[in-house]
Amino acid sequence: MSDNLKRAAADRAAELVTDGMRLGLGTGSTAAHFVSAIGERVRAGLKVVGVPTSEATREQAQREGIPLSTLDETPDLDLTVDGADEIDDDLRLIKGGGGALLREKIVASASQRMIVIADGSKLVSKLGRFPLPIEVVPFGLTATERAIVRLLDSLGMSGELILRHAPDGAAYVTDGGHFILDAHLGRIDKPNVLASTLNNIPGVVEHGLFLGLATGAILATGDGLVELGQL
Ligand SMILES: O=C[C@H](O)[C@H](O)[C@H](O)COP(=O)(O)O
Numbered sequence: 762m763s764d765n766l767k768r769a770a771a772d773r774a775a776e777l778v779t780d781g782m783r784l785g786l787g788t789g790s791t792a793a794h795f796v797s798a799i800g801e802r803v804r805a806g807l808k809v810v811g812v813p814t815s816e817a818t819r820e821q822a823q824r825e826g827i828p829l830s831t832l833d834e835t836p837d838l839d840l841t842v843d844g845a846d847e848i849d850d851d852l853r854l855i856k857g858g859g860g861a862l863l864r865e866k867i868v869a870s871a872s873q874r875m876i877v878i879a880d881g882s883k884l885v886s887k888l889g890r891f892p893l894p895i896e897v898v899p900f901g902l903t904a905t906e907r908a909i910v911r912l913l914d915s916l917g918m919s920g921e922l923i924l925r926h927a928p929d930g931a932a933y934v935t936d937g938g939h940f941i942l943d944a945h946l947g948r949i950d951k952p953n954v955l956a957s958t959l960n961n962i963p964g965v966v967e968h969g970l971f972l973g974l975a976t977g978a979i980l981a982t983g984d985g986l987v988e989l990g991q992l
Pocket residue numbers: 787788789790791792843844845846856857858859860861862865
């Protein structure tokens with residue numbers, strides 16, 4: 762059921778794509794449906810170029826035959842379509858459950874429009890039940906972790922910080938060679954304050970709060986598609 766919903770949202774997003782577009786290709790199980798829908802259209806003659814947000818998406822897009830570029834060759838993108846772990850009514854997001862937050866944020870920031878595709882269960886009234894991924898440099902991990910805890914304390918927030926692990930038990934390493942600390946916060950009352958102050962901590966590379974980046978969303982529910990913002 763959930764997979765059908767993801768596909769429905771992805772198919773609607775694929776309808777927004779026209780010839781000549783420079784596309785940011787998101788990461789995750791929902792974005793994979795979009796990449797597959799674009800692959801079908803490319804094989805039918807659509808002319809686009811894609812910038813993938815992860816090595817996994819690059820490999821999928823290559824298999825699909827989608828012409829690829831980089832942000833160095835193509836620094837301005839027309840549209841990025843990506844999934845999310847949480848989205849609120851103001852199109853604020855938590856992303857990074859799949860570890861791709863850093864490239865996803867860079868690509869979304871280089872795009873005129875970012876459309877989120879998700880099943881309706883991702884819509885929340887308040888962000889934070891999904892653990893916030895914080896990407897950190899391996900050097901100085903414990904010191905960085907302590908600085909994050911001090912920051913959370915100063916903001917009146919608490920919650921466990923858990924180093925993400927890969928299935929083989931080793932620390933999970935992102936495409937950029939960093940670690941991820943998942944912050945189990947429960948609720949985030951002031952996402953803007955948390956986002957900007959986290960970015961001030963040396964050792965923090967990026968975090969999964971995407972604020973002011975998504976311009977629209979397509980949420981697939983059992984009762985049909987719900988569209989937020991501008992498509
Ligand atoms: O790092 C991963 C990305 O932010 C994903 O877009 C996000 O985790 C949602 O993934 P999914 O569509 O698999 O729920």
